Amino acid sequence: MLTQTTAPEVTMAADPPDPDDDRTTRRISDILQGIADAPAGADERITLGQLVEGFGNRAFGSLLFIFALPVALPIAIPGISAVLGAPLLLLTWQLMCGRDQPWLPELMRKRSFRRADFSRMLLRVLPFVRRLERLIGPRLTWLVDRPGERIIGLFAFILAVVLFLPIPFGNSVPALAIAIMALAVLERDGIAAIAGTVIGLAGIAVVSGVILGLLKGAVLLVHSFILS
DSSP states (O other): OOEEOOOOOOOOSSSOOOTTOOOSSOOHHHHHHHHHSOOTTOOSEEEHHHHHHHHTTOHHHHHHHHHHHHHHSTTOOTTHHHHHHHHHHHHHHHHHTTOSSOOOOHHHHTEEEEHHHHHHHHHHHHHHHHHHHHHOOSBSGGGGSHHHHHHHHHHHHHHHHHHHSOOTTOSHHHHHHHHHHHHHHHHTBHHHHHHHHHHHHHHHHHHHHHHHHHHHHHHHHHHHHHHO
């Protein structure tokens, strides 16, 4: 169960922090591995603030990826979208507005979930993330420069709104699109940005179809009730 906690911050990576290393060159898989390999005696629960600290200065790309990935996967932690949806909205809004560094309010940073669940999920997806990293790299970088990042932020914000809606099966595809666009920002890969956009449009189409189907069903139900 997801709760709010006031547990103190703990070091997320297995290695001690290096003040001369801003972690701007570490790959996302290495950072995830550090989170999964929490030191002995670490708190039972992990807060969103601890995740932010674990990514150091990897900024928006890493945070968007780690907040979107659990929602996109079928092995996601139950109820995780309720906790991660709000940070996604806030982070994509900040990316759209051109902020250099992400920010989360203290109340949001204290939200938490079980470390064991999160680490188990990370260990299962790390092989996939590493394979994906081998496929991406700097390409069409003009699509992910500063103006491009703001456009990506706008579209990701729209997807985050869709993800946050209580629509059955409506959050996985938008979350996957956000995760791919986050990797595009991290690796300066314009082709990945295009792929994420296409997947996002498909997700919006699916959600629109579900909403339309629900509306038609409601109209038919009301019509049937009136005629009976």
